[in-house]
Amino acid sequence: MVAVKDLPEKSSILIDSREIQYFIRKSKRAKHLLLHINCNAALEVVVPFRRKITLKEIEKFLLEKKRWILRNLQKAEEIARKASRRRNFLLFLGREVPIEVIESRRKRAAAMPSIGKLIVKIPIGRKDLAAKAIQRFYKKHASKIITHLARKNACKMNVSFFRISIRSQKTLWGSCSPRKVLSFNWRLIAAPQAVVEYIIVHELAHLKHRNHSKAFWRTVQKYCPDYRKYERWLRKYGDLIKARTDNC
Numbered sequence: 001m002v003a004v005k006d007l008p009e010k011s012s013i014l015i016d017s018r019e020i021q022y023f024i025r026k027s028k029r030a031k032h033l034l035l036h037i038n039c040n041a042a043l044e045v046v047v048p049f050r051r052k053i054t055l056k057e058i059e060k061f062l063l064e065k066k067r068w069i070l071r072n073l074q075k076a077e078e079i080a081r082k083a084s085r086r087r088n089f090l091l092f093l094g095r096e097v098p099i100e101v102i103e104s105r106r107k108r109a110a111a112m113p114s115i116g117k118l119i120v121k122i123p124i125g126r127k128d129l130a131a132k133a134i135q136r137f138y139k140k141h142a143s144k145i146i147t148h149l150a151r152k153n154a155c156k157m158n159v160s161f162f163r164i165s166i167r168s169q170k171t172l173w174g175s176c177s178p179r180k181v182l183s184f185n186w187r188l189i190a191a192p193q194a195v196v197e198y199i200i201v202h203e204l205a206h207l208k209h210r211n212h213s214k215a216f217w218r219t220v221q222k223y224c225p226d227y228r229k230y231e232r233w234l235r236k237y238g239d240l241i242k243a244r245t246d247n248c
Contacts (some may be wrong), residue, residue: 094192
C-alpha cells in the first residue's frame with residue numbers, strides 16, 4: 001500500500017478509448033474518495049489523507065464512475081468553451097462589460113471601472129496578472145454590494161446578523177453559521193441582482209429557521225416571491241458563472 005502523501009499529483013487513465021488526465025488532491029476532511037470537475041474541465045480525485053491507497057484502487061474507482069466522468073467532462077468542456085469565447089468581457093450583476101488591458105509602468109496590476117468598460121492596468125509584459133486583478137475587483141465590489149443588500153433585506157425581514165464574509169466556496173453560493181455570520185461566494189456578483197438578492201434572502205431566512213422546513217420556504221417566498229425562478233437560473237447558469245469569473 002502507498003501512503004497518501006506518496007501518491008503523484010497527477011496521472012491518467014484510459015476510459016472508452018479516451019485518455020483522461022486527472023489530478024490527485026489529498027484532503028484531511030474527506031472520508032471517502034470523491035470526484036470533482038473544475039471550471040477548466042479538469043478531473044480531480046479527492047483522497048482521504050489518513051487512508052492508505054494505491055493508484056490501482058483509484059483507477060478502479062474511476063472506471064466505476066466512468067459514465068459520470070464522461071457525462072460531466074463533456075458538460076464542463078462545453079462550459080469552458082463558452083467562457084473562453086467571452087473572455088474579453090466582465091460579467092457583473094448579469095451584464096457584460098468590455099475589458100481593456102493596458103500595459104503601464106505600475107508595479108501591481110489593478111482593475112478600475114471607466115465609462116462603459118473595465119480598464120485593467122498591468123506591469124509591462126505581465127498579462128498573466130490581469131486575471132488576479134479582475135478577481136480582486138470582483139471580491140471588493142462583491143463585499144460592498146452584498147453587504148448593502150443584506151442590510152437592506154435584513155431590515156425588511158426584521159432579522160439581524162453578526163457580519164458578512166465574502167469567501168471562495170467551491171460549491172456553495174451562501175451559508176449561515178450558528179453565530180449569525182453570513183458567508184457568500186464572491187462569484188455570485190456576476191449574476192443578475194435579483195438572483196443575488198434571492199441568495200441573500202435565503203440565508204437571512206436561516207436566521208429564523210435553521211432547516212429547510214415549510215416554514216423556511218414560506219419566509220423565503222414572502223420576501224422573494226419568484227425564488228423558484230432564480231433557483232432555476234442558478235442551476236442553469238451557475239457553472240458558467242464560475243467558469244467566467246475564474247478564467248477572466
